[in-house]
Amino acid sequence: MSNFGAMQNEIYMAGTQGILPDYPVDFATLESRAHEALGPMMTNYVAGGCGDENTQDTNASAFHHWGMVPRMMVDCTERDLSIDLFGLKLPSPIFMAPIGVNGEATQDRHGDMAAAKASATTGVPFCASTLSNDPLEDVHDACGETPAFFQLYTPRNRELAESLIKRAEKVGYKAIVVTLDTWLTGWRPRDLNASNFPQLRGKVMQNYFSDPVFRSLLDKPPEEDPKAAILLFAAIFGQVLTWDDMEWFKSVTDLPIVLKGICHPDDARRAVDCGADAVYCSNHGGRQANGGIATIDLLEDVVKASGAVPVLFDSGVRSGTDVVKALAMGARAVGIGRPYTYGLAIGGAEGAAWVLRSILAEADLLMAVNGYPTLERVREAGVQRIV
Numbered sequence: 001m002s003n004f005g006a007m008q009n010e011i012y013m014a015g016t017q018g019i020l021p022d023y024p025v026d027f028a029t030l031e032s033r034a035h036e037a038l039g040p041m042m043t044n045y046v047a048g049g050c051g052d053e054n055t056q057d058t059n060a061s062a063f064h065h066w067g068m069v070p071r072m073m074v075d076c077t078e079r080d081l082s083i084d085l086f087g088l089k090l091p092s093p094i095f096m097a098p099i100g101v102n103g104e105a106t107q108d109r110h111g112d113m114a115a116a117k118a119s120a121t122t123g124v125p126f127c128a129s130t131l132s133n134d135p136l137e138d139v140h141d142a143c144g145e146t147p148a149f150f151q152l153y154t155p156r157n158r159e160l161a162e163s164l165i166k167r168a169e170k171v172g173y174k175a176i177v178v179t180l181d182t183w184l185t186g187w188r189p190r191d192l193n194a195s196n197f198p199q200l201r202g203k204v205m206q207n208y209f210s211d212p213v214f215r216s217l218l219d220k221p222p223e224e225d226p227k228a229a230i231l232l233f234a235a236i237f238g239q240v241l242t243w244d245d246m247e248w249f250k251s252v253t254d255l256p257i258v259l260k261g262i263c264h265p266d267d268a269r270r271a272v273d274c275g276a277d278a279v280y281c282s283n284h285g286g287r288q289a290n291g292g293i294a295t296i297d298l299l300e301d302v303v304k305a306s307g308a309v310p311v312l313f314d315s316g317v318r319s320g321t322d323v324v325k326a327l328a329m330g331a332r333a334v335g336i337g338r339p340y341t342y343g344l345a346i347g348g349a350e351g352a353a354w355v356l357r358s359i360l361a362e363a364d365l366l367m368a369v370n371g372y373p374t375l376e377r378v379r380e381a382g383v384q385r386i387v
């Protein structure tokens with residue numbers, strides 16, 4: 001059993017030798033240091049969201065209107081935060097959500113590799129995005145023994161979609177996460193005002209540029225004519241998916257299919273009926289549509305509608321406390337998004353690992369204090385709406 005909370009003792013003990021932590025443990029300080037490191041263009045892209053960003057902000061603030069009641073006289077000297085997912089035994093209930101500009105978040109522009117290394121050292125699975133500065137094969141290698149998932153932006157070209165899935169399967173990814181809410185880009189004022197869309201500048205294209213089907217569609221290889229390759233990417237990026245497409249996904253791979261972007265209980269039921277192996281409740285961190293409802297406020301209904309099918313969750317998770325609340329509402333696993341990308345920005349693999357470890361330490365210590373030694377107890381305890 002992992003003792004994630006022990007990180008606290010390491011920090012305090014180091015303090016007695018005059019050593020302060022290199023990275024912060026709270027989100028506000030992490031965010032401001034990361035924005036400094038990223039610079040204005042990348043900060044706009046990573047921190048920005050859709051419209052006036054109300055949905056994005058509410059995702060995070062809505063956690064505050066849910067509270068937990070502690071239980072006393074329970075032996076919590078040992079806590080078990082492990083979960084079963086797709087037949088895998090994972091040491092903790094969190095994973096790294098797919099973030100398409102991880103590659104650009106580190107100084108060396110290999111942020112996807114750094115995220116994978118953070119996964120290898122922490123045991124927290126990495127869901128690698130289609131949009132990457134390194135090919136999915138290299139990223140998977142860097143994850144070491146930790147299982148990884150591959151997120152698919154389904155291209156309009158079926159052969160290319162199949163090629164990406166097969167490559168992920170071949171190299172050992174454990175699930176395909178199909179993102180449903182991004183066949184086009186939502187209205188993002190910060191990026192629009194700066195007229196900046198990284199993909200159109202040739203960033204994070206390596207899964208396309210290294211793909212044999214993608215390359216076969218070009219007259220010249222991307223290394224010789226990057227502009228044509230980028231235009232091809234733009235032309236074939238987003239397939240509009242409908243429920244009928246599930247049959248095709250199930251026919252091309254034996255890997256579990258996870259549907260990302262489910263917020264309505266009817267969609268969760270439909271996903272289960274169509275054979276989804278997991279439902280991923282997320283609103284893309286408020287980047288795709290404004291005018292929505294915080295995902296945490298929708299989670300319980302999605303969990304109910306999904307029955308025995310596991311529910312993954314993200315959007316607005318900023319701390320270990322948020323993680324425990326989402327677990328209490330029935331999420332099987334909780335996705336960390338912007339916080340670990342900020343970790344990459346300030347300290348590469350080490351920074352991202354620090355962020356993940358801090359989140360797990362806070363979750364573990366909260367469970368200890370609240371008298372919840374297991375995730376089963378967390379679920380039994382549940383959360384209460386405060387306002």
Ligand code: FNR
Pocket residue numbers: 045046047059097098099100101129130131151179260282283284285286287314315316317336337338339
């Ligand atoms: C994302 N997200 C995302 N999702 C996805 O399926 N594929 C992707 O490539 C990306 N890219 C991406 C880039 C950036 C900069 C951000 C911030 C987010 C969405 C991501 O997986 C997750 O749903 C959100 O990050 C959750 O919101 P918070 O917790 O980060 O606010």
